[in-house]
Amino acid sequence: MDIPKDRFYTKSHEWALPEGDTVLVGITDYAQDALGDVVYVELPEVGRKVEKGEAVAVVESVKTASDIYAPVAGEVVEVNAALEKTPELINQDPYGEGWIFRLRPLDMGHLDDLLDADGYAEALESEA
């Protein structure tokens, strides 16, 4: 399972990649594999203010539908509109082209509360 070291993770399998004063959010390789082929992504509205842990997007696969939670509190400033036509990007490139939304966190410092790559790898161990 691929877990890049350049970003933060949540126990609910989102990743958060800091870029300037924003973070890009998507789901991990493990999550896309567990979901199976993604058929639909429900994206949030740009401008929406969200709490940490609030359901922001929905990823639907042939097996199931799954909420995607905000890793930190903030405002949605951009969504990956390409997913509307090509939701399979989440399967093909979960850490790159398959990003889901961009947040401007209330406080970039909140990212430190998240897991790093090693912490996430450990969390996966204990889940299996």
Next chain:
Amino acid sequence: MSFPLIFERSRKGRRGLKLVKEVPRAEAYIPQAFLRQDPPRLPEVDELTLVRHYTGLSRRQVGVDTTFYPLGSCTMKYNPKLHEEAVHLFAYLHPYQDPQTVQGALQLMWELGEYLKAITGMDEITLQPAAGAHGELTGILIIRAYHEDRGEGKERRLVLVPDSAHGSNPATASMAGYEVKEVPSGPDGEVDLEALKRELGPHVAAIMLTNPNTLGLFERRILEISRLAKEAGVQLYYDGANLNAIMGWARPGDMGFDVVHLNLHKTFTVPHGGGGPGSGPVGVKAHLAPYLPVPTVARGEEGFYLDFQRPKSIGRVRSFYGNFLALVRAWVYIRTLGLEGLKKAAALSVLNARYLKELLKEKGFRVPYDAPCMHEFVAQPPQGFRALDLAKGLLELGFHPPTVYFPLIVKEALMVEPTETEGKETLEAFAEALGELLQKPKEWLEGAPYSTPVRRLDELRANRSPKLTYFDE
């Protein structure tokens, strides 16, 4: 083996029947603006072609009349053929008939309502909803009307559902305008009481539960849950999908539930064939009765009548009498079995599930929440096997697969519900088949099924670009 569509059998000018009398023209009744300009493109076939077409389709079908159908959470029990006889007796009624001329039908509805109230421990009931999910929506709208009536509509904006819930529970709450919050299950697979306590409060409208829950486990702390709900002014909703396990033995009403929906097409032998028509009656405690849909069937001095006197009603949720013929089948089922028979059916559904669970464990399947189960259980294949491949492999071996990938809290879930109408031999043959699949090469499993009328379907394409009509536009 390709099988033509009825449209492909169509030949211009072929007819199945000849109308002997001149039929009235639509123009005489419908204003010009609403008349269609072109005739509908109906397939044109003779009667024999039609009969062969549908008989052919039915022979390619897997159903409870052809094989074991342990589709978890769906209670695919046998649907006695006797019920169809009763249905014929009512088949020629018209929903616009004067109630005075359909007293028997109204009596049947009234009596069925009484039986279902007695079985669930509820005070009043509506028979209108057309399925379980429709019953859920009706029930949650009733709860919303109740809170609004008490001036708490604005404040109570949240519905709690367990993380093991069926997708229709959160979908219902959200359609009724509520926010949804998931409550985690504890390590024993039951609702985590501490987590629930943290969520309860004056901002919560309802908790939706099913008992036994979707893992097939009885929620042993249900009385504590209902006490906590009551203290917080929160309404407790019972999803009746799993009533089969406890029917006649325990009543949701006695457990403290305020609203109950039933799936007559699960528990009470109404066929699920082709996805319906189903029936999802909703029972409520007295404090919610003012909000029930109208009309309900009542008994007066001059017989049975449709009662529209419910000023606070949420209104109608279904036209006419609901899916009336589904009600007829449920009535006959209850009258045939009686209370003792219903209790026995429930007990045997539990016994069958427990026996099959042990058989599957012997074959190498894991059961993550391995407490004594009720009418169903959730198993996992050994490491390296995918639930989907096993499901397809079962089709090759002549069985309908169990439910897969539900509940969401168990990975590679196989949710098995044998029901009471299966014998020991069938359960054993099914366990043997699953055991056999574990011995098959991986490539074989990934390619299954082989000899069914259609092979493995492209689920991805079916989801991404479904084509549901024959004609292209």
